[in-house]
Each structure stands twice: as C-alpha cells, then as structure tokens.
Amino acid sequence: MIKKTIFALLFAVLLGLVGVTSAQTVDSITGVWKTFDDETNQPAALVQIIEKNGVFSGIITKVLDNSGPSTCDKCTDFRKGKPILGMEILSGLKKTGDSYSGGQILDPDDGEVYKAEMKLKEQGAKLDLRAYIGIPLLGRTQTWIREK
16 A cells, blocks of 8 residues: 555656656747737737758747738738738748758738748747848847747
8 A cells, every 4th residue: 555655656756757847848849839029029929830851830820919910911922812820931940950040931010031040948938030131130039939
C-alpha cells in the first residue's frame, strides 16, 4: 500500500515536471500565435505556423479585430479581394541557427509584402518578427504571443 502511494506520488511529480519542461522549452515557431495591431497594440489575429519539409508558413485562423476589412482589398498579388480569414500571410521561412529567415510576410492592412525574420524569446512564449524591405535595419519588429 505504501509502495503504491509512493509510486503514484513520484509518477505525479514526474508528470508535472514533464509538463513544465515542455511548456517552457518550446524550440520551434510552429503553433498558434496572437498578433497585435501596430497602432493600437490590441490583439489583431491568430496565426497558425506550420512546418513542411523544413519550410515554415503561417495562416490566419481567427480575426480578433473586426474593425478592419474582411478581404485583402489592398493586396496587389493573387490574394487581392480574398478573405483574410484563412489567408496564408507568412511563407518561405527556414531555420538558420536560433532564428528563422528567408521568408516573406504580407500585411493585410496595407497589402504590402515584406521580407521576414523570426526569433523565439522567453523560452518560446514570444516570437519577435522583423519585417522589412531591403535590409533588416529598414524595418519594424512585432512581438507575437504563443497561444496556450
């Protein structure tokens, strides 16, 4: 009886440690991320980042700010007039060391496509996205928050 109790207690402690470890050491950008509006800093959308053959892409799975348009009217490529919900806005990222680069991101608010680099922060709880034209110095950084 005591052995079963000790075993159950140890098992529960180990299970708890595994959960804490996996939650704090997420080392991939895959998952669901909350984005924020640059002007208001209010939540804007949820983006699901997936990986296929070492290349990362992201799709808007939920629009959180309903004050903007529901279609990408300012887009100049194949996405023009398409619904923002379900739209792939992030493409072509590849892991290089501890960051992700070589990709592009669409800003549905202005229809512009920017070069993109990403880097995980705070044990994978946050993601810094650097979007730029030309060189990274000429861009802006957004921080996305991982959804639980």
